[in-house]
Amino acid sequence: MSTTNSARAPRQAPRPQLQLPRLRAVAPIGRVPRLPFLLLTVAAIVAGVFGLVALNVSVNQQSFRISELQEQNRQAEARWTALQAEVDRLKAPARIAKAGKDAGLAPAGRPRVVAWPGSRGRNVAPPGAASSPAAPGAGLSRGDDQSGWTAGDPFPLKRYLAEP
């Protein structure tokens, strides 16, 4: 049948010869070990995940810490306010008056103001009217004239307001 076929087949034109490189034997390529690659990859993934988790935990810890501190701050502030209110209550004039009365105290009477000869103060009782030693400055009428307060101004507000 092949003969028949070849006989019937029309003659084909010779093909041009290709200059193929000469074949030669080469060294077999060694197989790349996969285990280190896998281990490295797994290690990288584990480390990454662990790092992310650790970072997340750290952030959360800080957040909780901040919340705790804020709560402590609030409690301290509330405690300060409560103590301040208690101080104010204890400083109330009515309470002090009652405590003084219970302790047998009485309101102070007329203050004794004394002066010595040569004191410079105005509005001072005449030296002859007093017989007890004078307290330094007791007879002076200094102080700022604008406010009307005199020596021994009991109001600290002036200093307070003077502060920047």
Add this chain to the structure above:
Amino acid sequence: MPQARGSGRQRRPPPRRRPQRRPLRPRRRRVNGRRRLLALLILSVLAFSAISGRLVILQVFDAGSLDQAAARQRLIVIDLPATRGRIFDRNLDDLAISIPARAVWADPRLVRDKRRTAARLAKALGTSKAAIAERLGSRGRFVYLARRISRARGDRVQAMDLPGVFVEVDVARRYPSGTVASQVLGFVDVDGHGQAGIEQQYDGLLRGHAGKVQLERDPKGRAIPQGRRSLEPAEPGTDLVLTIDQQLQYVTEQALAKAVRDHKARAGSVVVMSPRTGEILAMANVPTFDANQVGGSRPEARRNRAVEDVFEPGSTNKTITAAAALEHGVRTPKTETIVPDSLPLCPEKTFHDSHSHAPEPMTFADIVAKSSNVGTIMTARDLGRDRLYQAQVDFGYGRRSGVDLPGESPGILRPPQSWYCTDLGTNAIGQGVAVTVLQMASVYATVANNGVLRPPTLLRGMVDAHGRVAKAEPKPGRRVLSARTARTLSRILEGVVEDGGTGTAAALEEWRVAGKTGTARKPDTEHGGYLPGAYVGSFIGFAPAGRPAVVVAVVIDQPTRGYYGGSVAAPVFREVTASALRRLGVVPTLPAKAVR
């Protein structure tokens, strides 16, 4: 077949049959397939169109509302109430302070067993079970069960973990000194808004601005640490420093309360102020109330009578008549006049002195010291109604003083065009004209301040949220009298408290005092005329007379045990003035008794 060919035998080809025509595939079947494909395509297109349309609706049209709905599910907004500013007295002692508190509210729909819940809450909150049950029975989804309760009590309610009952942060206003200066300070409502006094006047400053924090929460309501979070901090209110001295205020209130009690009076008011600055050091009223328990107080006790109520000043008004007469040269202190005990000013009206006496020569200083009605009206007649009226206007009658308090009354001063024949006489002796206690204190403060009127003020400074202090701007003064007239008048007023004067009970051992008594009949506001047997006793003055540090105005309303200002009000003046001068450290101006 290959085997046959391989065998080499010639086989006769089979007879060529007419190719049998393959039956055509039914045309109908091919059409069905195309239709199916078409239907599938249409269905797919419709499905994708529906999905796309829905996506457009969700992502474009409803995106905003859905986003908000999602945000509502996971975001919670917590209001941060601003701390209301504190109110200090001039020594920086607290007069009003805000403390943390708790509020309990409920969503009645979430409350399971309302009776049991009401019983447990009533026990914890110290209120009635019925009241709580009634609130839990409401249809709304939010109802307050208690407000401004202590933190400890709120924590106890929180610990009960009752379904539908919640505890939130609240702020309570406290006035540590209770009744002290309560009408000056005022009070706040349950929402912390000022309703009276300084609390109302400076509500905008004291209130501050509320803040809020927005948190992302998990299904259990816990805040997600890394979730969305925004904070708008609350801005606390401004702290105010008043001119009030708490200790002096207390002493003043005690002295006034005792006088009202001793004389069985209806009410009383005292104003203590510095004439040089216009600062009010104390302002007391009886009856009074505890600002911590506003709900249980009477409305008349909450009223600041010293600025809201008016009274006819009576003889204390003679100071204005005298000031005008001196200022215009109508009188000098030594001008002598024959003064009878009655004076028919108009056909239908004859004025009388309080005590009958024969016509006697009196100096102008004596007329003031002895508070002669007739002598004063004679002076006013020489002065003329226009100058008398103008003097009253100059001293601030008929208009508000501008003090930092709400509800101040301007008083009543009719213009001279509408005066009747008798009005010259009545105005001269302080009847037919109505003023506040504060206005009268300002009149005497003007005399004490060498003729310059300093508008009264209660605000000394402000402390903002950063601790910075700003002094209040001093209000400009206005000259009403010449300094010479003021000094002369001051010397005349000293005679009132000396022997022979009407106000000897106001005299102090340590300091010279100048002042004036007043005893005025009370007008009958319903029927006209005056109430029989009803008087207002007053004493207004200043000390030390030569260098005044304080002005004190005392008014006792309708005393029934004695009614003369010299007997019911002057003792209060003496006690309050002495306390004020000692408190201020003013050196005595009168010789002290020898100390043994």
